[in-house]
Amino acid sequence: MSEPQNPIEDYVSYALAAAHRAVNRSLAARLKKHGVQIEAWRIMEILDTGRRLTMGELAEIALINPPALSKLVDRMVSNGFVHRQSAQNDHRQVNLLITALGQKRMIQIRADIQDQDKQIVEQLGDEQAQKLLDILSGLS
Amino acid sequence: MSEPQNPIEDYVSYALAAAHRAVNRSLAARLKKHGVQIEAWRIMEILDTGRRLTMGELAEIALINPPALSKLVDRMVSNGFVHRQSAQNDHRQVNLLITALGQKRMIQIRADIQDQDKQIVEQLGDEQAQKLLDILSGLS
DNA sequence: TGAATTTAGTTTCCAAGTCAATTAAATTCT
DNA sequence: AGAATTTAATTGACTTGGAAACTAAATTCA
Numbered sequence: 001m002s003e004p005q006n007p008i009e010d011y012v013s014y015a016l017a018a019a020h021r022a023v024n025r026s027l028a029a030r031l032k033k034h035g036v037q038i039e040a041w042r043i044m045e046i047l048d049t050g051r052r053l054t055m056g057e058l059a060e061i062a063l064i065n066p067p068a069l070s071k072l073v074d075r076m077v078s079n080g081f082v083h084r085q086s087a088q089n090d091h092r093q094v095n096l097l098i099t100a101l102g103q104k105r106m107i108q109i110r111a112d113i114q115d116q117d118k119q120i121v122e123q124l125g126d127e128q129a130q131k132l133l134d135i136l137s138g139l140s
Numbered sequence: 141m142s143e144p145q146n147p148i149e150d151y152v153s154y155a156l157a158a159a160h161r162a163v164n165r166s167l168a169a170r171l172k173k174h175g176v177q178i179e180a181w182r183i184m185e186i187l188d189t190g191r192r193l194t195m196g197e198l199a200e201i202a203l204i205n206p207p208a209l210s211k212l213v214d215r216m217v218s219n220g221f222v223h224r225q226s227a228q229n230d231h232r233q234v235n236l237l238i239t240a241l242g243q244k245r246m247i248q249i250r251a252d253i254q255d256q257d258k259q260i261v262e263q264l265g266d267e268q269a270q271k272l273l274d275i276l277s278g279l280s
Numbered sequence: 281t282g283a284a285t286t287t288a289g290t291t292t293c294c295a296a297g298t299c300a301a302t303t304a305a306a307t308t309c310t
Numbered sequence: 311a312g313a314a315t316t317t318a319a320t321t322g323a324c325t326t327g328g329a330a331a332c333t334a335a336a337t338t339c340a
Contacts, residue, residue, distance in 0.1 A: 008186055009277075010273065011253070011257050012260045017203055018203055021280070046148055056317095056319080067297075067299080067319090071296075071297080090305075113153075121152065124278055135271065136156065195290090196289080207329085230336070232288045233287095
């Protein structure tokens with residue numbers, strides 16, 4: 001006796017994809033004004049904490065595959081938002097650092113992004129929003 | 141007084157992206173054996189209920205932008221999984237139908253996909269899994 | 281009716297992502 | 311030490327996706 005998995009909406013993977021798509025759309029729309037894509041925002045947000053990260057560590061945290069990260073970083077370097085620095089211990093590694101321009105840009109961007117996040121949290125309610133983060137953390 | 145939004149993990153958009161990425165990875169790995177991508181599975185899963193859908197309706201439900209859907213359907217047609225049929229009322233519209241081959245393939249695929257979904261639900265526990273679907277539906 | 285507008289789907293051109301191969305540095309092993 | 315292996319990042323060839331333009335059919339309206 002296997003219970004039929006009826007509508008596609010009941011698959012966790014579908015529900016996640018749908019919500020992710022909706023949230024990403026509005027996020028991308030906000031970032032468009034700043035001329036930045038979602039992944040670039042993540043990178044700058046992560047770097048702006050001042051942590052010294054290698055490309056590999058960054059790829060992991062920023063949810064980007066290494067080849068895609070390399071190419072995106074190329075673009076961000078030419079935009080002047082970040083710069084590469086070869087690690088002194090291990091010359092295979094590359095540390096990525098945010099530039100002053102990148103930081104300046106992040107101040108403006110962050111306001112917008114936090115506003116969007118706040119809207120989502122309000123839409124769900126504090127309790128549900130917290131619960132959501134909670135449950136999602138069990139999936140990654 | 142604005143509370144600082146500290147680590148990136150606390151952004152709803154980040155948590156969603158991370159979970160979505162993790163789930164999609166394992167889903168894609170399973171589908172790879174069947175030579176099918178996630179979006180193609182969604183299309184076939186949706187069509188296999190027997191509903192008669194236009195490209196536009198399908199794009200909406202399958203979470204695919206119309207141009208991407210057109211191209212993916214081209215490939216699926218040449219694989220013999222689906223076929224197009226111009227709608228008789230409105231000749232601008234195209235109905236997409238699953239073929240016998242597509243249905244046959246879906247039987248095998250669905251077993252794998254349902255197994256993955258079941259694993260996720262077990263990992264979270266029934267209650268949390270249900271709660272997750274619940275909360276996510278408020279975002280799409 | 282028939283010109284103007286809207287709608288559905290596709291195509292085009294280009295930007296971005298993937299997989300596999302490559303380069304260069306570090307580490308392991310004999 | 312130095313040959314063989316592993317690791318970090320990038321690159322190259324190819325595929326896919328997106329925005330905007332386009333085609334064809336339907337609808338509106340003068």
